[in-house]
Amino acid sequence: MQTRWWNLEASLVERFGKKPDLEAILFLIGIQELDRPKEKYTKEQKQDLMHIAVCSLLSASGYYELDAVDEDGWPHYKQLKAMPDMTPIEQENFIKDHVLLYFEQQEF
Secondary structure (H helix, E strand, C coil): CCHHHHHHHHHHHHHCCCCCHHHHHHHHHHHHCCCCCCCCCCHHHHHHHHHHHHHHHHCCCCCCEEEEEECCCEEEEEEECCCCCCCHHHHHHHHHHHHHHHHHCCCC
């Protein structure tokens, strides 16, 4: 998985000019899922975008499903099952694995 992660990071550096951390990657996925990019987001909107990204990513494994899209176009997810107990390192690797799957499905 680590080699695939480094390859993704290299592709993102090539595309955006700097190496993004996991939070930045989640932010980018959130913008992609919202499908309404704009110049500036508030701090709360940035947090919401990262939450959308996590829910979208984990929906591939049946942890969440899209519940509704509000009048402003923001998706809302419903949790279907509890997350397993994991150490912080295991959580990060779990998310990274889902990020890699997402980018593979997006053919990035």
